[in-house]
Amino acid sequence: MDDGGKTTQRARLSDLVAVSAIEEQGGRMPWSVWGKVAILTGMLTLINYRQFGYLWDDWQKANWSHGYLIPLFSMYLIYSRFREIVSVRRRVCWFGLLVVLGAAAMHIYAHSWLNNDWSRQVTMVVLAISLLLFLGGWQIFKITWLPILFLVFAMPIPESVYSRISLPLQNLAATGSAAILTLVGVEIVVEKSMLMVTTIRGALEPLRVEEACSGIRLLLAFMALSVAMAYLTDRPVWQRVVLVGLGVPVAIACNVLRVTITAAMFVVDKRELGQDFMHEFTGMLMLVPAALSLWAVAWLMNRLFIEEEVAEAAQAV
Secondary structure (H helix, E strand, C coil): CHHHHHHHHHHHHHHHHHHHHHHHCCCCCCHHHHHHHHHHHHHHHHHCHHHHHHHHHHCCCHHHHHHHHHHHHHHHHHHHCHHHHHHCCCCCCHHHHHHHHHHHHHHHHHHHCCCCHHHHHHHHHHHHHHHHHHHHCHHHHHHHHHHHHHHHHHCCCCHHHHHHHHHHHHHHHHHHHHHHHHHCCCCEEEECCEEEEECCCCCEEEEECCHHHCCHHHHHHHHHHHHHHHHHCCCCHHHHHHHHHHHHHHHHHHHHHHHHHHHHHHHCCCHHHHHHHHHHHHHHHCHHHHHHHHHHHHHHHHHHHHHHHHHHHHHHC
């Protein structure tokens, strides 16, 4: 029993020493840790330098131009929990070594046999997370796995998958915008992704919802936004799941609104304005209603959660 007590005392003493060491650092990460992070980052970059080049080229394209922002958001998510990262105990997790070996095998398999860059890039992220588990332990892993996995939003999905997703989204955007315009008295015929809009002069104007208007770009951007909001706010798990899940319907609704605004320009005989300026402008503008929708749902859930706590406290009294 004494031995057990001494062991407990030693464990608690080691915790106190770890905490005091952190306090002496002024809440900063020791330079040795920064050195290890820099070495691992350099190694991963060196091994995957070609994939970084491919990513850079993809980010030049309109559909993936948001890719530049994702690493910055990822770093901010880590920074937002920096005090917590510094305060937890860091220790080697040997189970993590098995995960590293599995991730390395996946990485090699993706490079050798899978014929798409997306798989290779995703296994890069998986390998980075597994190294973090191995060298930092479970406590560090629990805090940082999502900000690192967040980098997947910067990686363009394969063209085959992109095409399969875009076609149903194009048809949905066309059908939704036609329904809205019909409600306000516009004569419109829809066939799959093609709209035949009757202008104020009585002429028929064809408007095709192209692949670029399918809303995949908005979908990925809003999913990233909802994941970031769920991570940054302190709320129950079920509320975070709701926020992340809302990213999909919010993105679809915003894209329907975008196509509706573009079609409205055709109705008022402003075809050039609808095709060029309004199409690009509304793409950026849709971030505002999307962010407001997520914020409103988060605010509503906060209100309901607080009211429930108050009700329980009142019953206890």
